[in-house]
Amino acid sequence: GAVVSQHPSRVICKSGTSVKIECRSLDFQATTMFWYRQFPKQSLMLMATSNEGSKATYEQGVEKDKFLINHASLTLSTLTVTSAHPEDSSFYICSAHLLAANTGELFFGEGSRLTVL
Amino acid sequence: EDQVTQSPEALRLQEGESSSLNCSYTVSGLRGLFWYRQDPGKGPEFLFTLYSAGEEKEKERLKATLTKKESFLHITAPKPEDSATYLCAVHTGGGNKLTFGTGTQLKVEL
Numbered sequence A: 001g002a003v004v005s006q007h008p009s010r011v012i013c014k015s016g017t018s019v020k021i022e023c024r025s026l027d028f029q030a031t032t033m034f035w036y037r038q039f040p041k042q043s044l045m046l047m048a049t050s051n052e053g054s055k056a057t058y059e060q061g062v063e064k065d066k067f068l069i070n071h072a073s074l075t076l077s078t079l080t081v082t083s084a085h086p087e088d089s090s091f092y093i094c095s096a097h098l099l100a101a102n103t104g105e106l107f108f109g110e111g112s113r114l115t116v117l
Numbered sequence B: 001e002d003q004v005t006q007s008p009e010a011l012r013l014q015e016g017e018s019s020s021l022n023c024s025y026t027v028s029g030l031r032g033l034f035w036y037r038q039d040p041g042k043g044p045e046f047l048f049t050l051y052s053a054g055e056e057k058e059k060e061r062l063k064a065t066l067t068k069k070e071s072f073l074h075i076t077a078p079k080p081e082d083s084a085t086y087l088c089a090v091h092t093g094g095g096n097k098l099t100f101g102t103g104t105q106l107k108v109e110l
Helices: none
Strands: A004-007 A010-013 A018-025 A031-040 A044-050 A067-073 A076-081 A090-096 A112-116 B004-007 B010-014 B018-028 B030-038 B045-049 B055-060 B061-067 B071-075 B085-094 B098-100 B105-110
Touching: A004 A090, A018 A031, A018 A090, A018 A112, A031 A076, A044 A067, A044 B098, A076 A090, A090 B071, B004 B085, B004 B098, B010 B018, B018 B030, B018 B085, B018 B105, B030 B061, B030 B071, B045 B055, B045 B061, B045 B071, B071 B085
Parallel strands: A010 A112, B010 B105
Antiparallel strands: A004 A018, A018 A076, A031 A044, A031 A090, A067 A076, A090 A112, B004 B018, B018 B071, B030 B045, B030 B085, B055 B061, B061 B071, B085 B098, B085 B105
């Protein structure tokens, strides 16, 4: 079946540094990928929709200058947390759906645990 | 605004003790309802998609049903390996954006 891969799975960084998380669709092309954030024992909160070849669409309350998204190809989207602070520590998950399959069915990556010291 | 509510928040079962998880939704124009399983520190794993009221789907010990207001995930004779957080999500409107519920944390004990 379709597989979405994220890297790194865990990252620890110092406050003020930037961290990049990659999301790849391994055996299919994805024009749209989604980035979620999940706090402990809470559900997934959509941060932004990543569109291949165009600007990402951010949800209300999500700082676009803080969370930079680049979707340069049909198989790769990246999320960069800029000038990270401890409150940015969270579990970040990406997802993607099959190209031209407008069914809403999404495949999720394994998630990336970010800890900002 | 679309709303998805899951209950209970947490559920503890003995092995073999069947039960149901609930997902209630208030949306405009449901295009699909999804169930996912999430293990700690992992991304959600797709289980089922339901598209219309009356639809049912089964997979091993799990069975998902859908009405116009809610969905149930029935777990028959659960095993400890069924322990996980179960998330439901709704797909509405255009695009492929999903709105998730807060999940039910299931623990099955021997």
